[in-house]
Amino acid sequence: MWMLSFNKVVKRCCLFVLLMGNLVALSAQTVMVVPQTYPIGLNVPKDSGLSTMLSTYKDSVTKVMGKVIGFSTYGMYKKQPESGLGNLMADATKTIAEQVYGQKVDAAFLNYGGIRSYLPKGDITVGNVFELMPFDNLLVIQKVRGDSLQQLLNHMANRKGWPISGITFVIDSNMAKKVVIGTKQLYADSIYSIANSDYTANGGDNVTMLKPFKPINNGYLLRDAIMNYIKMWTELGHPIDAKPEKRIIYANQ
């Protein structure tokens, strides 16, 4: 203890002497700074040069992205520990994975940082979904042991809640407690089928606990899963209205 602090003092003294030697004048020089932040709002006119440059790209973007694929009843934004938007995306991941891979999926999750945008109230366009999930991440399934799944849920609890489908849990001291998968408790030695993106399946966003489980992957884009899930509800005459439903709650609530 004493040795440690002594070392520290010696180090600091050495550093001080070193600095003294380097600095010719010890009185600091004052720098004045005036900060300002400009909002880039509608009152700022558009530069014609930039507008012209952009127009050559804009037409094709609008053509592809402007197509309406659904309708939402409210403006959907990401939120932790849970949001309607996150539930929509996790449900899409689970449902479409079952369709694409033709097998039962126990649960699905996405990393919170992977939700990149929002869905506006009213018409939902292809472009909205591209902004929500701009990455070309793939929809995969992993067969995961229960103890590793618990580690994943703890990671999600520690990160204040990620979008999830097929599982509910309580965040208690940064851990996932009272885990229910389907209708049952989680068993450490059972194998569960988990849908997610190849990004997290390969350890992205520090999901290191899933790395040992080889993902089943047929190249289907996660974005297409969300797109087709929205289209599916639209064809059934349903608006998009997913709500938070206490899939993840805090223990002290």
Added chain:
Amino acid sequence: MPINRRAFLTQTLKMGGAFVAAPFYKTMYPKATKGETVLTILHTNDVHSRLEPFPMDGSKYAGLGGVAARATLIESIRKEADHVLLLDSGDIFQGTPYFNIYKGEPEIKAMSMMGYDACTMGNHDFDGGMENYVTQMKHATFPTLICNYDFKNTPLDNKTAPFKIFKKGEATIGVFGVGIELKGLVPETLYGNTVYRDPVECANTTASFLKRHGCDFIICLSHLGDKYEDNKVSDEVLAKETYFIDLILGGHTHKFFTEPIKYKNKGGGDTLVNQVGWAGIQLGRLDFSFGVSNKKNFLKAHTMLIRKKNRD
């Protein structure tokens, strides 16, 4: 001039009072006195391919952002300021369909037209792959600065620089960049053989090199993130653990700072950290006035005095 000045003026006139009355025309900025330089830093971070304003869909940022409006604003500031540096702290790419379709070409073209002086690399600038970054930067008139990624044996080898020195009036300005740890954040297939080195160590080495080579003012473009609950390296850590950085322009955490945060650095001086949210919703401006180095004040620590702008 890359920007159409006549069109800007006509449009400004057409807009009538609305734009002319915008706050920056009513603002008094410090004027340089003898032996002093006033440096105007303009900066963005995490623009994420937001080339057009957010759509008018009733959402939080509806109508905000867009390169065409940003260009006008920058151009009008250039007219009144003596020495401008326009900088970006990374994550230029990814977030709108423009990137999905064109892989960053219009983003880089827009920044070149606006006259950006330098940028650093964010984690999402790897999203199209390193070859793609090289391809898109062929449209750039500005360098990518990063001192803690070793790109040897990657397509980015020799395509970036650790720092750049700018002469602005009497003053010499050193600008360098630091990037975030890629492992666990960016898929390995995208960053390949890139070696991440300790940002604090690299920043200290680079900043002291710049200081010894006569830089009066040193700016770090950082994509580390402003601060974290755990001890992960951040702009806060960087500010406190380094000697010669005057200003850290940050990113990654998408924070809208109301004003720059001041930290005591390791040399006993002040280091400012600023960040302006994301998506080009805001443009940051910092006007610094300082004396130019001579033998007497060389290596002297800087004390920052944040002053509210005067209004007339």
